[in-house]
Amino acid sequence: MKFYFMHLMPYADLDLSYDEKHNSAWVTLPNTFYDPKKGHQLYNRYLDELEYADQLGFDGICVNEHHSNAYGLMPIPGVMAGALARRTKNVKIAILGRALPLLNNPLTVAEEFAMVDNITGGRLIAGMVRGIGAEYHSWGVNPAFSHERFQEAHDLILQAWTKPGPSVFEGKHYNFEYVNVWPRVYQDNPHPPIWIPSQGSSETIEWAAHPDRKYTYLQTFASVSTVARYMKMYKDVAAGYGYEATEDQLGWSLPLYVAETDEIARREAKEHIEAFLQKFLRMPMEMLLPPGYTSVKSMVGAMSAKAGHSMKQTIDSVIDEGKFICGSPATVREKLEEYQAQIGFGHLLTLLQFGTLPAELTRKNMEIYSKEVMPYLRNVTARRAA
């Protein structure tokens, strides 16, 4: 199993009373809530944390893409990846983005990823997503064409990476007479690893698991039962195609907090994870699920579920559901060992900073995790594989 330190880079200095006047930390929250002086400090602190992960022995670090919000300050994740490319030596750098349908020219991603791949000598992991619903409001892109544009942009980028240029691309949304990206990708056999982060979608799994692709499916923030269900679905789909999915094709991304004891962990994490859940993630259904973002069928499901119970997420509720792992090293080891054995994921992306979690606690979390959890799980999973 491989271990990654994932960052969202939230605007941790957000005035949390914003929700007295605004219904979301996304799209419409005035950017006057953002103070560039504080932002300057935060960006540099967060980059330090990502670089520290390289020294602590993580296998990879992950940056992320979201637009017009306080939840994550990486609208252009390639800027972060570029900064990290030179300051890290060993870690893989996963860019998780990019939200392809938002782009009027997806070749910018083919270029940006290829540059990072060249600078790092092949340490790039290429993420491809549709972005979350709110992005379609912020960027004014039509969500009704989200799926079409994703497919087409993906095909275009793959062509740019694998077909000697110049070549012609004839699409519905994208058309090019000269696809001829310089630089070529460093990992050219056949291209950099592609990861597909998703909130959970059978269509996405069907597509990612196809033998032509075998892309790593990455389940983001979800309950353990949901993670287990979708990863089983991936394995079943792969079996249906006549091959066995490897652990390398399955990843899970979740927030985690480990401290000296269960009690300390819960006490230290509580306000920060609840800020993440209740303040940074806050958005109405119309923002989250614009028309066409998901099928009518799954939208009806989501609306019915919402009508049934709109429960406020708390530290207890997310720990119970296994959306958040929190506790002493022993507790965290035990849970992860159990989940890994049960679900069989090969990539574990931990969000060790979340919401308002300050620098000292983030570093402590990273240190305890890398010293007391990672080595143990490395041994266990290596033994099991052998």
Place this chain on the structure above:
Amino acid sequence: MSVTESTETITGCKVRFMRKGTGAPLLFLHGTSGASRWLPFMEKLSETHEVIVPEHPGFGASDSPEWLDNISDLAFFYLDVFDHLGLEKVNLVGTSIGGWLAAEIAIRNATKLSSLTVVAPAGIRVKGVRKGDVFMWSPEETARNLFYDQAFAEAMLAVPQTREGMEILLKNRLTSAKLAWEPRFLNPDLYKWLHRISAPTLIVWGGNDKAMPVGYAPAWRDLIPNSRLEIIEKCGHLPQIEKADHFVELVNGFIGEVTR
């Protein structure tokens, strides 16, 4: 006589129609919320006209065809509908997105129109007059913002939501987004060609419209040569529902006058 329902295949697309009445044909083009039900204003109009109410491709019980990408596709499709129905002289009435569609049809071929009525149509831009962001409104905000008289909103909100109703609502929203998300409820080229509308045109607007503000009304009047504007006070985006009697009176009066 009761309402006749039928499903007809036109250019490979199944379309659901409701029809009632005799007299000069009146084709009604619905807005973003579709036309699942026969409404009181349709009933009143059917006393003097053959009222024909299709559900657009991508709405309600009609098919969502592969070829439907934008308002232009829908406008050309309706030229096929005219041929299919054998309509030679029709009174075209469209509201909201349907008003936009009616104008798009009319700039392409107005020879089959004896009159055109557009009600709070989308489709053009008046800089500085912001349209309501219907895609961001919650169901409650939608109901409240659509009507001036909140009794209509209360009535709309009191209707229990069925699974089937929700599916139709989402299907209608999806097609509306396809047509109108970006640029928002706008064909940037439409205004250039509205002068081609030769049919006499009535423009109806609710004075308190929060979806398509009445600030758009004078622009439509100025862009369509042979047009007249009627603003209904104390009325939101759906005059045909909120002020049904007044609306029918205006439409009947106008059609009577211009087709005499």
